[in-house]
Amino acid sequence: MNQPKATLFRHAVMQTLILLGFAIYISYLSLSGHINYYIAPRMQSYVELSAAVLFLMAAYHGYHTYRQLRGLPSSAHFHHKPPRSALARGVLNSLFLFPVLLGFLVPDSFIGSALASKKGLSLAGPIHTRQIPVTLSSSVKVSGTSLAKLFPSDKYTGEYAKLGMKLYQTDHIQVKDHGYVEILTALQLYPGNFGSKPIDISGFIYREPSMKPNQFVIARFNIQCCTADAMPLGILVEMSGGDQLKTDSWVHLSGKLGETSYEGNPVLKLDAEKAEPITAPDNVYVQPSLDFSFEDQL
Amino acid sequence: MNPTTPPPRRYSTNPGRILFIIALLAALGITGILLLRGNDITSLPNLLTNFKALFISIILEALPFMLLGVLFSSILEVFVSEATVRRLIPNNPLLAVLFSCVLGFIFPICECGLTPVVRRLIHKGMPLYTAIVFILAGPIVNPVVFAATYMAFRTEPHLAYYRLLLATVVASAIGLFIWRVVKTDPLRPAPSGVSGQAHAGSLTAVRKLPVRVHSGAVIGQTSRFVLSRVRSPRRSVIRGRISSSLSHAIEEFFEMGKYLLLGGAITALIQCLLSRDSLIALGGGPLSSHIFMMGMAYLLSLCSTSDAFVASSFASAFPAGALLTFMIFGPMLDLKGTIMLLSVFKAKFVLLLAVLIIVTVFIVALIAGQTLPMS
Incomplete structure (x- = not known):
């Protein structure tokens, strides 16, 4: 001692x-x-x-x-x-x-596509709601209109169905940081409903080996507390000349929504018409807006 | 800095602990090699940046909770007497277990902050089994975690209630088992700064040797002893106590910090290398999904306030029962937590606790999956 x-x-x-x-x-x-x-x-x-x-x-x-x-x-x-x-x-x-x-x-850096591939990015369908077979009869209860038929829901997906209807009725979907998680979830829940709807969205470019040269994903990370709980989410993009865009670079995309199939699943896709390189936003990750308060700004 | 007391030599050379750590490192090494095989070696600079992004993030996220934990623990040490602690805990083991289950409502904090507090409480005379119940249930059965779970599963709120209920059941069962079975002292010998040593006053304060009673409770007359030494007005006593709390907090910060750093580093490395998709393929069946979810929770070492959101991301791939397993098992036993538990308990006891948690969570989750309505 x-x-x-x-x-x-x-x-x-x-x-x-x-x-x-x-x-x-x-x-x-x-x-x-x-x-x-x-x-x-x-x-x-x-x-x-x-x-x-x-x-x-x-x-x-x-x-x-x-x-x-x-x-x-x-x-x-x-x-x-x-x-x-x-x-x-x-x-x-x-x-x-x-x-x-x-x-x-070591320079500070935010996480990107390398970790997105480790954590697994799901393009097919919602990540936040359990996929429960939806029967049309349950949708009739919502309002009985044709819109409700397009957005069938049960008690588990009701909020997203409502958001989906709202998005369906807007002329142009602007995806901002606030509401990013919810809007993407609603769009992916009903991939067939948004044919040629104009959309604007920003994110980083993520690629998987099985994608075609003109395909990539526009993605963001959703984090709750720290990067250990980060979950990537994004939309499959098809764009002629898209292979020129570097993986992990940040872009703002304008284009139209559609549907395609990827690895055997129907997925939402974005036909990008314009890609504008941007710098990564200060708030580089997105957070869920659990109260759906962004809906008023749609 | 006291030249008169012999060093507590044995706790640096405990063979069981060293063996355990070697085994853990070997297991991790093998896992690491297996994981690395699937990774591109040329992406090593990329690995370093990703490792940094995860490691710094995990440490920063845990820091406020750990600081809160060590500060609270130090306040307990200096201001709360052993008698108070023992008086508060019911004598009836069943009541004591239930009491410990709801302690989380008074001290809603995740496992990083809870470890130093529980260690202090045990040294203050809290019976081992109640302390174990607190450390298991505390990170789940508290309002913050309930709210987070409720929000993450806003479309299935019953899962939030089940999580609290099942965590209470698991923690109580393990607590009662330990009450019945464990009669030996599972504590690591009191490290510096924990009861039984005088503080405040001069540099050469006299040290009281810890008196061990019952299952590892250590009684040191620290607080009262400090009071008797400081012959000054009340204000100065309080100043002395605050100063003493700070000394304790700093010591404990370093004491716990090394476990947190080690656990955080390993967790970050695994997250950098481990591909979630390749794992999900493993957990297909009804039984294997539970086992897979336990493994996942162990390796991810998420904070209990955020793990519900990650669990909800598995919702499309796994049944609700397996998600509950993930959310109950993770806060009770994970990689970072195991290493932090080794700061309090002997390796053998940590192993016993791990086995108890694995078995109990598995059984409880299976039964719950069969009996509780999940949708």
């Missing part, structure tokens, strides 16, 4: 620096806006608050380490004994320094 005082203090100084490193990295992410690459907006303030706590802890730890180093009275008593071997101390400190160094040395 009689570790040299110098070792103890070196360890304490290291811990102060680690706390400070975490706090500075989070502050940097927050100021640069790169925090959007890692954390969903609703969680960001909590992460920023942790940075404040870490600053406080670093200041406290540093102050008392300094006082104890100088032999001044200090109310803090740190019991934490560093590991006895220099190697173990090195490994422990490296473990904590690793995320900080990774943070500063």
Whole structure:
């Protein structure tokens, strides 16, 4: 136990620096806006608050380490004994320094098509609702009109059917960040209903090996808290000259909706007429709008 | 920094723990090699960026909860006495188990924040079985997670109720099993900063050796001891206590942090390499879908507040029963959590707990899938 005082203090100084490193990295992410690459907006303030706590802890730890180093009275008593071997101390400190160094040395980037293929992007049908065989009789109850027949629903898909009807009645579907998840779900639930409906949508380009050269997917990631729970969603696009667009580049597409089959399933498709390269939006991921409040802006 | 006490040597050289970690690393290594075979080696720079995006994200996401956990745990340590903790917990084991199930409503936090709190509570005299119930049920049976699940399954809200109900059943069953069966002390020897050591006051504060009673409860007279040492007005006592809480929080941050970092790194790596589609093909049958969902929940190590949304993304591929398995199993046992549990318990006990969770969740989910109306 009689570790040299110098070792103890070196360890304490290291811990102060680690706390400070975490706090500075989070502050940097927050100021640069790169925090959007890692954390969903609703969680960001909590992460920023942790940075404040870490600053406080670093200041406290540093102050008392300094006082104890100088032999001044200090109310803090740190019991934490560093590991006895220099190697173990090195490994422990490296473990904590690793995320900080990774943070500063590897450029911040948002996730794209490489992870989309790992997580699996479903083009065929809704990802958020269970696919339950829909019988037309259940749809009659909704209103009995021909529109309701086009958008059959049961109690599980009712919200999306209503949204689908609304989208059907708009002249031009503008897909924005807010409502992205719900609109795509509603469109994909009824892929045959939106023939030649004009649409505008932005996203990154994702490709699968089995796609034709003129095919790609316009996609976004939907995240709840962090990128670990990210789920990609997107629409299959067909465009002449589409092979010129680079995978992972961001584009704004204008075109018309339609239906095609992909890997044996009927899927929604977008016949793109115009592709405009854009920079990735600041809020690079989308979040579900659980209250469907975007509907008023359609 | 106390030269008079012998070092607690055995906890750095516990052979069981080392064996467990070696086995875990070996298993992960083999999985890693298998996974890498399906990946393009030339995309290594890509792998690094993706790893960073996931790893930093997982750590940042867990950080507020872990900080809240260590701060709360430190406040418990300094301001709440052992007697209070023991008085609050009912003597009747059945009542105690039910009490622990609903503790999550008072402290709604996911497993990253719960681990330090539970560790502290055990050292403060909370019986082991109630602590286990709290650590299992807490991340599920709480209002935040219920709301998230309800929203994720807005078209099937009954799944949110089932999740709470079944988690309570599983946690209680495991708690009662442990109450009956486990009589030995499964705790890792008290690490620094946990009860039994004096703090505040001068650098050479006298250390009280921990007195172990019952299944691993450690009684140290810390709080009262601090009070008696500080001969100053009330304000200064409170200042001393706040300062003491902060020291504890910092120590615990490093104590828990290493497990979180390790767990987060492995989870991020697996997510970078593992293709979900190739896995989904494995989990087709009615039984295998449950097993697959457990494996998935284990490897993804999601926070219990967000896992319901991921579960809902599997809705088209899996029956509701398997989704429930995913949402009950994940918060109780996952990769990140296993590593964090090793900070509190001996490896053998973590293994026992893992087996108990796997078996109980499997049985309960199967029975529920057969008996509860799922649509």
